[in-house]
Amino acid sequence: MAVAELGTVVLDCPDPRALASFYAEVLGGTVETEGEAEWVDLRLPDGRALAFQAAPGHVPPKWPAPDGSQQFHLDLTVEDLDAAEKEVLALGATVLEAADRGRGWRVYADPAGHPFCLCAC
Known part of the structure; x- marks a missing residue:
């Protein structure tokens, strides 16, 4: 329980x-x-x-950082990664990891620096 x-x-x-x-x-x-x-x-x-x-x-978390911690992150499920990426970037998000565009998620930071992922459903 x-x-x-x-x-x-x-x-x-x-x-x-x-x-x-x-x-x-x-x-x-x-x-x-x-x-x-x-x-x-x-x-x-x-x-x-x-x-x-x-x-x-407030000090934004660092991601990825071998000497620090991301503290936590949000996984946000989307239907179209490319379309969702355009929208979050226009709203002020920044790309944290752009290396592998072929996988089912992408990593960003919100305007205060918290990491979040857009994840394909």
């Missing part, structure tokens, strides 16, 4: 509203803020949430 269930994944970042807006364009959903916007929720169309927390001293 499980002790808990996963609630919300929270990303530290310098600008929660901006990063929530980036992921709203990528995943859909509604950006919800309260007060000073130190914490911003993205309510996804399926009811799940992704949250963003202000971290003024």
